[in-house]
Amino acid sequence: MGFRHTPFFNFVDTLKKPVCPFCRTVASAGRRYLETTLYEFVNDPKVRRQVAAARGFCQKHARVLIELIDPLGVALLHETLLLELADAQEKELFGAPKAHCPACQYAEEALVLSASILLDNFDEPEIQAYLAGQSRICLPHYRFLASRTKDKRILASLAQSARQRIRDLSARARAFAEVQNATAASAPQRDNVSDLVWIECIQFFSGYEDTSHGELER
Numbered sequence: 001m002g003f004r005h006t007p008f009f010n011f012v013d014t015l016k017k018p019v020c021p022f023c024r025t026v027a028s029a030g031r032r033y034l035e036t037t038l039y040e041f042v043n044d045p046k047v048r049r050q051v052a053a054a055r056g057f058c059q060k061h062a063r064v065l066i067e068l069i070d071p072l073g074v075a076l077l078h079e080t081l082l083l084e085l086a087d088a089q090e091k092e093l094f095g096a097p098k099a100h101c102p103a104c105q106y107a108e109e110a111l112v113l114s115a116s117i118l119l120d121n122f123d124e125p126e127i128q129a130y131l132a133g134q135s136r137i138c139l140p141h142y143r144f145l146a147s148r149t150k151d152k153r154i155l156a157s158l159a160q161s162a163r164q165r166i167r168d169l170s171a172r173a174r175a176f177a178e179v180q181n182a183t184a185a186s187a188p189q190r191d192n193v194s195d196l197v198w199i200e201c202i203q204f205f206s207g208y209e210d211t212s213h214g215e216l217e218r
């Protein structure tokens with residue numbers, strides 16, 4: 001059993017949102033990395049080297065970088081990469097990057113940390129209630145959690161939680177499809193249906209880091 005401390009309570013806080021807590025962690029860590037880098041480290045040779053080694057940022061973080069609107073910061077951050085590749089030969093120019101996107105690396109560390117918080121505090125009532133009730137953990141992150149424990153009891157409990165979520169989605173997807181396919185005679189029923197099950201299906205199977213749908217209630 002883990003020690004109940006601030007990171008634990010911060011993690012429990014994220015469980016209150018109707019989105020996968022790990023997708024949310026990954027999204028906010030990536031954004032935080034880019035914000036901090038633009039604010040403090042655009043001239044830091046080590047950071048510039050990381051950007052150069054990764055051959056820039058992945059598409060996901062490139063989009064965040066555009067959203068942050070810092071033209072000078074972005075230009076400076078890419079300077080080393082641009083200088084390095086301006087005269088590069090084919091092998092270097094077209095070779096695979098030597099490192100992953102630095103924002104992805106930072107987000108991965110945050111994911112490992114929050115997965116440890118859940119697994120180390122697995123028997124705490126907040127975690128148990130979440131897994132048995134309104135879990136919004138996506139399947140990729142259930143898989144990630146499962147990959148980080150060998151405890152059969154925890155694995156069984158994670159599987160039970162995932163199955164419960166899948167059964168709920170399955171029943172609601174079926175009901176949703178039936179109403180959508182209903183004949184004209186039962187058309188009035190459609191007016192009462194506002195089911196976000198299709199969004200939840202996408203979020204469950206693919207993970208979904210954009211939280212713009214996060215505040216929608218079921």
Ligand SMILES: [Zn+2]
Binds near residue numbers: 137139141
């Ligand atoms: Zn997720």
Ligand SMILES: [Zn+2]
Binds near residue numbers: 057060102103
């Ligand atoms: Zn990235």
